[in-house]
Amino acid sequence: MALLEVRNLRTTFKTEDGTVTAVNGLSFSLDAGQTLGIVGESGSGKSVTSLSIMRLIDRPGRIESGEIFFDGRDLLKLRDEEMRHVRGHRIAMIFQDPMTSLNPVLTIGEQIAEVVRLHLGRNRREARETAIEMLRKVRIPSPEKRVDDYPHQFSGGMRQRAMIAMALSCNPQLLIADEPTTALDVTIQAQVLELMNELQRETGAAIILITHDLGVVAETCKDVLVMYGGNMVEYGSAKQIFAEPRMPYTQGLLASLPRLDAPANARLTPIPGQPPNLHRMPPGCAFAPRCAYRIERCDQVVPVTDLGGGHLARCWRCTETLVMAGAAR
């Protein structure tokens, strides 16, 4: 049985200009120990998806419908205190900007210790020991001293590592990391990603890594979910997604990137047009206004096609796109 199964999730926000559907009928599942990357551009619904799983959607937002099974139970049906127990203890989350989730007036050690006391029922002394141990694990130098530092005394990379320490201190089964390295320099990002990989191998926790950086996904995740306009448009192993993308949006994204593994002066192929406006979504395929392969049928709601080997694509023409893209190249 899957560890996490999201079915038909729909999350909306009431805004001045009407209701926007930030996540529109999303379904996917995740096995224990699996690493899944969720990629998509700004506004595609990545963060709202993770906040929905954590049940942290507040007004003006609302989870309209769907089910989120975690370890067999529908999280959307849990009472608030049951959900609080799941959060932190069974599912932990790391955000892009650690400063927003670290309390500036408590030391790093106090914050990790509090999580440990709350969830694992340790006493003060034990909790502090655990905090030091966790900081050591995420390679904070002289953790027995730095445990008493306040967040502002840590650099950006250290704060993000402290967040990882806190998230992992209760041995969660699932870690959701929302753009954990986006605010970091590349050399520090490399350290944090390496650390996440290592801790994943060690603890066997499943990881959902949310990012707009395809390179980060290729480097960390076995499987990839591509989001566009609030829904999944393609799903597959990293190999399937990067070597044989079928959804024209995924193909376009890969062709538009300047990459170190391509000839330096190869001209980029931009995706024409603009990202979708959630207030005015097309009736059928969300990518249709920008798609070179659009046909009449694309204005009808697009089903997901199973291409075999776990590779899924939401595109009317996904069985032909590989050949068409090859011919265009």
Add this chain to the structure above:
Amino acid sequence: MSEELLLEVADLKKYFPVNAGVLGRHVADVKAVDGVSFTVRKGETLGLVGESGSGKTTIGRLVLKLLPATAGTIRFEGRDISDISARQTRTLRRRMQIIFQDPYGSLNPRMTIGEIVSEPLAIHGIAKGKARMERTVELLRMVGLQSSHLNRYPNEFSGGQRQRVGIARALAVEPQFIVCDEPVSALDVSIQAQVLNLLEDLRERLGLTYLFISHDLSVVRHISTRVAVLYLGKIFEVADRAALYEHPLHPYTQALLAAIPVPNPEMQGAQKRVLLSGDVPTAMAPPSGCRFHPRCPFAFDRCSVEEPAMRDVGGGHMVACHAVENGTIR
């Protein structure tokens, strides 16, 4: 590309004073740019890469005289512009312009697109009345916008479109030289390519020269003819694009390149990985000698006491590193 030098920067420094206490006593300096020399040839794109706080934006602003330098000389088109007057600086703005990172913050929200783009034409008295209007429309077309956009406001545009407006404005005075400070960093990946292609087309069509600032080494490789690598206010390595990316010599450049995630799962692991330990030190108290030594896997005794000088190792490939000088790294 010609051999003619458009810009020559020598030993440029910018220290920002740090004051503390009730009396606001001067206690230290942030050495944002600490003795930087480089040249830009006419028609080329010099990429300037470095991590956050390494001094990229400060260098761009110094070169454009938007910020006074603490020391050093800047020559533009052969003329020393280090100490020119405010009036001369204004004339200089017709020759050199800047495009900013933030397409949201850098446009005045109360001005229409037409006003924003035509303002430099008015300031410099370049065109009036109908001619100004025509020139404005021409500029919008050049960056892929339309005359129907003239009377709209920035908030009605997407990030990529706003960045085009910023580019049109910079082009209004027909500059020779443009500093592009992270022009695509705030844009969605699917939009970045549109703007990068536009910048390349304009360079070719108008014979522009760019100083292209970015923390993204993949973007810099794509657009630059030569690349300079900056760390804590110092340039560590400058080389032609191919040399820098295929044969980097400085340990920091090597680590930086190894740290870039490549969107190709087949490529992971093999040529990886020079993982750097430690954090970037503060520019207030840079480490002694080579300021990279606390993180450098090749560091030896000399590195913490003596600052390495920039040396040409052949073909204009410049490196500042004792290990390269010794032949340990080749």
